[in-house]
Each structure stands twice: as structure tokens, then as C-alpha cells.
Amino acid sequence: MGSLGLRYIDIEGLNSSSPSLVVRSNPYRDLKTAGSNRRIPIYALLQPDELALFIRYTQSTVGLNPRSFIFTLSSEKTPIDDHVPLQLLRRILQDIPKKPGNKPEQTFHAFRHTAVTNLSLVLCGDTELVKALTDYNEEDIKRIKYGVLGEHLNAQDRWYALSGIMGHLSPQRSFEYYNHIAVLMATYALSGANIKLPVVAINNVTGINRKRLKENDAIIDHNDVSLTSVRKLLFRSLSQRKYEAPRLCIKNTTLLVDSQSRTETLFMRYGMNSIWFLLQQNALGIALNQAAIMVNIDLHDADIIINRARKVANVTSSHDNPRFIGTNGLPKSIQYKSDYRLLSSLQSSAQKLRDNSLDDWQWFIALCQEHLSYSKAFVPFSIKEKKALRRFIKIAKQLLPAKNWLVAHPAASQVHLNLADMKGLRSISKDSMGTFNIGIALIDNRSSVNDKWQFSPLLRFFVYMVLITDEELVILDNAS
Incomplete structure (x- = not known):
């Protein structure tokens, strides 16, 4: 029911014919993560008559205070309660004939699933299939595509655009939990291929x-x-082919059990979204066996992940602050769409690095685990630790291209930089610095800062995730 917290100031183009909504936290509505902040082009998503109704309503009720809430009683200054729209929905549904004994619990969240499913179809499906399964015509499809995707209608980031509108961590969550016609879309595409x-x-x-x-x-x-x-x-x-009846011949029943099944590594066996959801359910007190079923994770594996997560939660900085988790007991999550895009490449490169050079992989993660800064996700190196810094940069470049890494270092006037491996990395320098700090680069869009780059929280999030899933990595015992 996030729309109940919308204010008039959250409408871009309030007095235009092409308004958009900006979804962000306010005192009456919290978002799950900072990545849930998003812009929704309602001028493209609503039908023309729906959009006209929305514009008439907002323009006639805005008043003198743009910070007032859109959905509120005339005598109140706070949003209406969550239960009010739900009661109205149930009253409307009472007039719809139902089969005997069929009384499903209806919620507004179901419409979110419908929205993702329909948008998936419009953005990525065949036009004829869209017209057959929805009430959209070709003009509606074109309007939605241009509103959501811009000029590049067939680019590869269509799933990212959809997940951005829904406020999901990545396209995988939208696809895995909300798109209910993925198989149909794929089958239809194959039938015409x-x-x-x-x-x-x-x-x-x-x-x-x-x-x-x-x-x-x-x-x-x-x-x-x-x-x-x-x-x-x-x-x-x-x-017309004739088949012989299969012959059952089992000489040794122990061969039915794959001897490698339990020794197969847990690392990268499950998607990040599934693991994240498991951690969330565990934090809410949901029974582990129930949570494991919800995300389709083997109970034995879920038990390992949660136990390792508890150990990682105890890893602390030199000031006894938890290095990887926040006050809610969950990992400090990433917040920017650019980080979500890098995460996929990071996972793929990590698998290759681990397979090809296990020593480098374990050294890299161990160093991050022990030295990652609590406030910002970078690993510091003293001026005397140039050898370790060179090795770290060499491994880092195998995980992400050089341009995705940032090094903050002392000014050249203080220390001579003779590191050829730093070529291609983003860099910032300050006279007051006494260490080399390296992490993943993130553009800093704040107008009040002079440096164009800052350290992304992606490195901390990634190290946390691999620590709880790679059983060969040693977790520090209450490190300091």
C-alpha cells in the first residue's frame, strides 16, 4: 500500500499532461531499501481515461501545500489507513459471482503480480500475444514501451527497466516471483522461431x-x-516407432546415490535473490524449514547458509562495529542500479577465479573480511604494503574491469606512485591521506563534493554473500 504515502510533491509534471510518480520514503511510508526509490511514468502506464481522471483529481485537490498527502480525508493531514482501500476492494469483490466454497483472500499485492506479468509481456513479448491476453492495443503497447524504455525499444536492459519500476533488487526477482507467464512467452516465441x-x-x-x-x-x-x-x-x-520395454537391472543399490552430490560446492548453487529472501525470512523469525521451501533451497543447504551468516554477523571492525551487517541483522545491501548490473558480472568472474586460482580467491576474500572499512567499503593498505596492494589489484581486475575500481591514495607530492598495475583504475588523491584505499568505484552525483567518485557498498555486500555460501572460506572468530 505504498501509494497511500504519496504527496503532491512526489508528482513530476503535476500541471502537465505527462506526469510521473517519484516513490521514496517519508515519515508514513518506509521503503525496503534505498534501491526502492524509483520514478514511475504513469503517463505511459495508465490508459488515457485513467490518466485524465488522475490529472483532474490531483490538480483539483493539490491546494497550497505541495507536501500534503494525495490520499487523505479532507479533515485530516495524514494518509488514510491501509485497511480502508482493502475494505473497499472487498466490498467491490462481493458483487462478483464466485464458485461455491471459493473464498480466496484478496489483497492489493496480487495486483502487483498482475502488473509485473503484463509489463513483462508488453516490454518483452510478442504484440499478438499481448493483444490476446490483455486489453492493450498497439497504441497502448507503443505508449508503454516508449514511456518505460525510451527510444531503444529492443535493447537488452528491458528486464532492468521493469525491475526498476517495481523497486526490485534485480531482474531475477521480478522474473522468478512475479512473472507468471514466462513459460508461455518462451513457448510462443519458440513456436514462431x-x-x-x-x-x-x-x-x-x-x-x-x-x-x-x-x-x-x-x-x-x-x-x-x-x-x-x-x-x-x-x-x-x-x-509410429516401436520401443522395447525397459529392463530393470540394479546390481548395487548404493550406486543410486550420487557420491558427489553432498561434496558439490554450495558456492553459486543458488541465486542472490533466493539467499537474500532466506535471510530476510530468518530475520523475521520464520521457521527455517518453511523459509527454505519458500525459496526452493535444500534444507541442509539453508541450515549451512544461516549458520555461516550468524558467524559472519560476529565479524567486527577494530572499533567493535559489525563489519557486514546493519542494525536489522541483515547485510548492508547495495542501493544503486549500477551496482546491481555489476553484481551479475562479479558473480560470473568470481566463479572463474575460484576455479582457476583458489589461493588468490581465498586470499582476496580473507583480506576483505579482515580489513574492509566499517563506514565505507574499501580495503586500506599502508605505504609499506605495496606488494600486497599489487596482488590485490591484480586479482580485482580479474573480477571486474579496471575502470570499475577506485583507488584513493596520498598525493603524488608525498609518495612516489610506481604502480603499473594501477593503470586504468579510477583514482582520487588527498594530501591528508596516509594509506592506499581500494574498492569498487561508484559515481558520486552529490553537488556538494569535489571528487567525482566514491566507494560503492557492492564490495561489502558481495564479500558477505560469498562468505556465507563458500564453505571453503574460513570465517574470522569475532575479528577485530
Whole structure:
């Protein structure tokens, strides 16, 4: 019910025909993370008659105080309570005929799932499928796409645009929990795809040779066969084939248990969103077995993750402040969309580094675990620790490109920088500094600062996540 906390000042273009909503925290409505701050182009998402109604209502009720709440009683200065719209919804639903015994609990959150599903279809699905499953016409589809995506309608960041509107950490959460027609969209796309296979491959798999393909009007182009053209032939071939009854022959039942299944690494087995949700449910006091089922994580694995998370929560800085978690017991999360985009690349590179150089991987994470700054996510090195700094930078470049790392160092007039490995890294220098501080770079858009770059919280978040999932990493015992 986040819309109940909206104020007139949260409407961009209040007096225009193309208003947008800015969703942000206020005293009456908190957001889950800073990443939930977002702009919603309602001029594109609402139907023309809905938009006209919204504009008439807001422009006629704005009054003299733009900080007043949009949805409030005329005699009050606070938003209406959450239960009021829900009661109205239930009253409306009472007039809809229901099947005997079918009394589902209706909530406004269900509309959020519908919105994600429909927007997924509009932004990434086929136009004909959109018109068949929604009441959108081609003009609606075009308006929504331009409003959400801008000029580049077919770019690869469409899922990021959708997750941004919904305030999700990443597209994975929108796709995994809210998009209820993903399989249908994929199936529909495949049905219209012109997939081709070499004639040799068709023959090896089905036993159908070139002569028989031509006899059945197969479309063959440069020895590649269009599967659509041989669909009927393949169906007949499969339906008419005779199969021998399978023979059950088990000589040793112990072979049914994969000896590698329990030794397979937990690292990267589950998505970040699933692990994050598990941590959230655990913090809320939800039983572990129930939380594990909700995110489809094996109970044994969930137990390992939570136990390691408890140990990481006890890792402290030199001032006894928790190095990785906030006051809510959860990891200090990332807040910027640019960090979410880097997180995917970071995970992929981490897997490669761990597979190819386990010593470097464990050294890098151990150093971060022990020395990450409490206030800002950087690792400090003294001027005498240049050898360790060189190794750290070399490994860092394997995880992310050099341009994504930031080094804050003493001014050149104080110390001679002879580090070729620093080439390509973002850098800032200050006379007062006595250490080299390195972390992931993030653009600093604050107008009151002189430095263009700041340290991103992504490094701390990433190190926390790998510490609780990589069982081969040693967690410090109440480090200081």
C-alpha cells in the first residue's frame, strides 16, 4: 500500500499532461531499501481515461501545500489507513459471482503480480500475444514501451527497466516471483522461431536421411533443415516407432546415490535473490524449514547458509562495529542500479577465479573480511604494503574491469606512485591521506563534493554473500 504515502510533491509534471510518480520514503511510508526509490511514468502506464481522471483529481485537490498527502480525508493531514482501500476492494469483490466454497483472500499485492506479468509481456513479448491476453492495443503497447524504455525499444536492459519500476533488487526477482507467464512467452516465441539443424544432425538423431526429408517437402538450405517444415514428419516418426520395454537391472543399490552430490560446492548453487529472501525470512523469525521451501533451497543447504551468516554477523571492525551487517541483522545491501548490473558480472568472474586460482580467491576474500572499512567499503593498505596492494589489484581486475575500481591514495607530492598495475583504475588523491584505499568505484552525483567518485557498498555486500555460501572460506572468530 505504498501509494497511500504519496504527496503532491512526489508528482513530476503535476500541471502537465505527462506526469510521473517519484516513490521514496517519508515519515508514513518506509521503503525496503534505498534501491526502492524509483520514478514511475504513469503517463505511459495508465490508459488515457485513467490518466485524465488522475490529472483532474490531483490538480483539483493539490491546494497550497505541495507536501500534503494525495490520499487523505479532507479533515485530516495524514494518509488514510491501509485497511480502508482493502475494505473497499472487498466490498467491490462481493458483487462478483464466485464458485461455491471459493473464498480466496484478496489483497492489493496480487495486483502487483498482475502488473509485473503484463509489463513483462508488453516490454518483452510478442504484440499478438499481448493483444490476446490483455486489453492493450498497439497504441497502448507503443505508449508503454516508449514511456518505460525510451527510444531503444529492443535493447537488452528491458528486464532492468521493469525491475526498476517495481523497486526490485534485480531482474531475477521480478522474473522468478512475479512473472507468471514466462513459460508461455518462451513457448510462443519458440513456436514462431525458424530453427534449423544440419541434415547430418537430423539423420543422427532420428535416422531420417536426406532422401526422405526431400520426399516430405523439407526445406533444406545449405544442408540446414528447417524444423518447422519437418514437424509432421517428425511427429509421424515418433508416434509410429516401436520401443522395447525397459529392463530393470540394479546390481548395487548404493550406486543410486550420487557420491558427489553432498561434496558439490554450495558456492553459486543458488541465486542472490533466493539467499537474500532466506535471510530476510530468518530475520523475521520464520521457521527455517518453511523459509527454505519458500525459496526452493535444500534444507541442509539453508541450515549451512544461516549458520555461516550468524558467524559472519560476529565479524567486527577494530572499533567493535559489525563489519557486514546493519542494525536489522541483515547485510548492508547495495542501493544503486549500477551496482546491481555489476553484481551479475562479479558473480560470473568470481566463479572463474575460484576455479582457476583458489589461493588468490581465498586470499582476496580473507583480506576483505579482515580489513574492509566499517563506514565505507574499501580495503586500506599502508605505504609499506605495496606488494600486497599489487596482488590485490591484480586479482580485482580479474573480477571486474579496471575502470570499475577506485583507488584513493596520498598525493603524488608525498609518495612516489610506481604502480603499473594501477593503470586504468579510477583514482582520487588527498594530501591528508596516509594509506592506499581500494574498492569498487561508484559515481558520486552529490553537488556538494569535489571528487567525482566514491566507494560503492557492492564490495561489502558481495564479500558477505560469498562468505556465507563458500564453505571453503574460513570465517574470522569475532575479528577485530
